[in-house]
Amino acid sequence: MRELPGEGLAHPLALTGIRWHRARAGWLRRPGALIGISLAVPMTLLLVIRFRTEVAATLSNVPAPSWPWLVVCGLASALFFLANALALRAASGLPLRLPTAAGVQLAAAAANRVLPAGLGAIAVNVHYLERQQLTRSAGLSAVAAVKVAVALVHVAGIVLVAGMVGGRGPGNALGTPIGPITRHVGSGPALACVAGCLLACVAVGGHPRVRARLGPPLTAAGRHLLLLARSPRRTAILLASAAGIKIAQIVALASCVWAFNGSGSMLSIATIYLIGAAVAGAVPTAGNVGALEPALALGLTAAGGEAASMLAAVLVYRLISYWLPVLPGAATLTTLRRRNVL
Structure with a gap:
């Protein structure tokens, strides 16, 4: 039996904000939380006062x-949402209206800031x-097809740029963004973290309950991908749209680098972004917050950029491409729900 459109996904999405506010209110009523805040705020103020001269000197160099370039x-960043809409239309096989589909991607970006690991989108x-009028299994398969296409394009981009950066071959190209990370964190902890993530994925995936829950959706997704592969036109549009998603992100980052007088070429910035995003992808946070920023800043600095300027460029890039769409996305989400699009 086909599940009703309003079941399952709509209610968790609609109640997310209410639950979050209730959880936050309960957390703030705990004595331990109040004690932690009362200790953290003065210590933060003391650190700001203590290092205000060093911070001011660093910021003055930016x-x-x-x-x-910021425009x-x-x-x-706007083209990023359009490319996502094109990818979803190609993966689903439905004649989706492009403006509406792009608005849905903007709303999905806002929901993605609430739920971790891309669950909101x-x-x-x-x-x-x-x-x-698409069944839930088919919808999940279409979204999975977009994710697979984006991942394949990302890997292909790494392979492509690895042998092109400066004519130095894949080893040096890959080492440019990764080297600073391993030097600051240490190769041992970095490898241990990667190994731990892989072992955790294998252990979770091998659990009987996980296999029972994920088995049918993965099988349906596999069938959908096979059907998609038999349509060269849809496959080509999907892969081209996935490439457009990555190109939009790279152009947005390069624009911010050049806005702060960075001298990196588009090719080197593309390499740093692709590798940095792959490294930060191991962190299960929404949008890789807290992992992508240092990875990109370290890579851009290692490529010859001034440290403070490159950090500012990365933070502005994330502000424009990741955080600014939240408000229009939330408004679009409300509008689309009133129009029964969502």
């Missing part, structure tokens, strides 16, 4: 950004496809 970053996209 040049003022060039606003035209380019904003346009590239998945919920919004699947519920949208259900509203377009």
Whole structure:
């Protein structure tokens, strides 16, 4: 029996904000939380006062950004949502209206800031496809096809740029962004972290309950991918849209680097982004927050950029491409729900 469109995904999405506020209120009523806040705030103020001279000296070395390049970053970030809409339309096989599909991607970005590991975007996209008379299993398969296509394009991009950066071969190209990370963290802890993540994935995937829950969706996704592979036109559009997603992100980052007088070429910035995003992908946070920023900043600094300027460029890039869409995305989410699109 086909599941009703309003079941399952709509209610967790609608109640996410309420549950979060209730959880936050309960957390704030705990004595331990109040004691922690009362200790953390004064210590933070003391650290700011203690190191204000060093911080001010560092910030004074950061040049003022060039606003035209920041506008380019904003346009590239907008194209990111359009490319996602094209990818979803190709993967689903439905004649989705492109403006509406792009608005859904903007709403999905806002939901993704609430739920970790991309669950918010998945919920919004699947519920949208259900509203377009697609079954839930088919919707999940379409979203999975987009994820697979983006991952394949990402790996292909790494292989492509690895042998092109400066003509130095894949080893040096890959070492440019990864080297600073291993030097600061240490090769031993870095390898142990990667090994631990792999072992955890294997252990979780091998659990009988996990296999029982994920087996049918993965089988349905595999069938959908096989059907998609038999349609060269849809496959080509999907892969081209996935490439557009990555190109938009790279152009947005490069624009911010150049806005702060960075001298990196598009090719070197693409290499740093692709490798940095792959390394940060091991962190299960929404949008790789807290992992992507240092990975990109270290890679750009190792490529010849000034440390403070490159950190500022990365933070501005994340502000424009990741955080600024939250408010319009939340408004779009509300509008689409009122129109029964979601």
